[in-house]
Amino acid sequence: MEDNAELETFRRQWREEVSRRTKPSKPEPAHPKLSRSSAAPSSHFPxxxxxxSERKDEEEDGGATSVDHGEIVHGVGHLSLGVSDEDAFHSRVPRSEPKSALEHFERAVEREAxxxxxxxxxxxxxxxRLDAxxxxxxxxxxxxxLWKKTAQTPASSASAGSATTTQQPxxxxxxxxxxxxxxxxxxxPIPQAEPVIENTPPPPCPIAKVPSEVxxxxxxxxxVIDPAAFCRTALVCKRLAYHFANEQHIWKRxxxxxxxxxxxxxxxxxxxxHGxxxxxxxxxxxxxxxxxxxxIPEPLSSWGEVFQMFxxxxxxxxxxxxxNYTRPGAASVYQNTSWNSPIHIVTYYRYLRFYPDGTVIYLLSTVEPLEVVPYISQENLKAARAISQKQHHRQGPDAASAATDTxxxxxxxxxxxxxxxxxxLAKPAPASDSSEEATQGDIISEYDSLPVKAQSTGEPDPRDLVIETEGVGPKYMYLLHLSLRSVSTHKPTNSNMTPPNPSKNTKLAWKGYWSYNKLTDDWAxxxxxxxxxxxxxxxxxxGMH
Structure with missing residues (x-):
């Protein structure tokens, strides 16, 4: 009887403690229930x-960049793609191992980047070790x-100033x-190419005689085929640069x-x-x-800027x-001191590949991008899962195993x-007739800084991205809350230089990451x-159609 009384007392105290802890959370809305599609409603968050979401990225400038007409032409170098960007994840020719100290240092800088x-x-x-x-x-x-140029710039400006005092240019x-x-x-006109051999006629240029309409x-x-190739046409000649910057119907298309x-x-x-x-x-x-x-949204002046900045x-x-992060390793059992304990540098990668049909592939792995990125696709993912199921059930190979050959x-x-x-993506807030400050264009004008008005008024941020993926098991679901950002660029050391135009929509900053348990309706x-x-x-x- 005494044991039962103590047990009842413990149960009563435990219930009181649970009810006391849950009292503040009663006015809050309940956790989102899952629909038949095995996912939480899109309008609710954990x-x-x-x-x-409150952490500021180290690479962000912290200020909004002003949009200038014609800035799209200055940023052509960033819109166009170099060979290194296009071949970044394809097989490369094996490089020789560095031998000198300078070669090792250059390879170290490259690997660190x-x-x-x-x-x-x-x-x-x-x-x-080779050279201190x-x-x-x-x-x-x-x-x-670079140091010589920066050192010569003040001297040249001083000499130019003294020359202007003596004589007017x-x-x-x-x-x-x-x-x-x-x-x-x-x-x-579109200029012709230089002759291949000196004192010979230049090669023909049929495009030089094409009318402007054609x-x-x-x-x-x-x-329409490739916007990056269209951007590269502005580097061909001045005539194509004019069409690149002024044909707004192409950018609108x-x-x-x-x-x-x-x-x-x-x-x-x-x-x-599941797609x-x-x-x-x-x-x-x-x-x-x-x-x-x-x-065109009010802060922007052309459809080219809309395509870049929206x-x-x-x-x-x-x-x-x-x-990348470091963690201490285990010290040797034969040494009492800890000053020479190893430190492990851990590196892993997260990959996101988006598809126009609304699906996405999310991968967390320690495999480097060069070895896995060219093969991230829906077909290979389906083949990998088929092979995994065959191995789990110990069945023989079939057509699904043919993917291992490629x-x-x-x-x-x-x-x-x-x-x-x-x-x-988050649907932009509609424009308000009473308040013109909280329009969609105002949020875009602060593209490189966190929109304070969108937070204070509760309006959605058009840069927000919500991703729902499968979990570690069938009863779990992952929710990723990200935000589109621009890759920041370093300010030029010379004040006379034009700052480069940062690439837009090329960065996804973290705002939250949760796991949802479908059975218990809990968020972690x-x-x-x-x-x-x-x-x-x-x-x-x-992405090429």
């Missing part, structure tokens, strides 16, 4: 706010010319603004199209986590529909987050851990202490 801190540390140690002053040699080789060139300079290219139509087809524009953006989930489409009776929202007249997911590559075992092993999912928060933002890298052949 009950707690993730600390990652790629995120492989372990390899970079290995090359740094070898470089300093290798860092000075590296600086003299790569930065000596006669032929001073006039500096035109960028829009006027581009407008002066309108009637220039030339613009060719550029429109090039833009890109913005309204479904190939790379905003018609392919989803502002509500278009499928479930099965969800059909709705009404038409899906798109910010710039073709059926009605549309206007929040948009890219399908021509992959978003990669490189995570996909390396390292990539196939990583794809077995990939998760399918779906994505959507993942810590993002060491995680960094996703950065976009283009892969050749991806």
């Amino acid at each position: 009950p707690t706010r993730h600390e990652a 790629e995120g492989s801190l372990g390899d970079s540390l290995h090359h740094y140690r070898k470089a300093y 002053a290798v860092d000075k040699t590296y600086r003299n080789k790569h930065f000596a010319s 006669t032929d001073e060139p006039t500096i035109l603004p960028t829009p006027e300079l581009i407008a002066s290219f309108a009637h220039l 030339l613009v139509e060719i550029l429109r087809h090039v833009a 890109l913005c309204q199209g479904s190939e790379f524009g905003f018609k392919a953006m989803h502002y509500s989930f278009a499928c479930d986590i 099965i489409p969800e059909y709705t009776l009404g038409p899906r929202y798109t910010p710039f529909p073709r059926s009605i007249p549309v206007q 929040p948009r997911i890219r399908f021509t590559g992959i978003y990669i987050s490189t995570v 996909v390396p075992p390292v990539a196939m092993g990583a794809l077995k851990q990939a998760h399918r999912g779906r994505w959507r 928060e993942f810590g993002l202490k060491n995680d960094r933002a996703f950065v976009f890298r283009r892969v050749r052949g991806w």
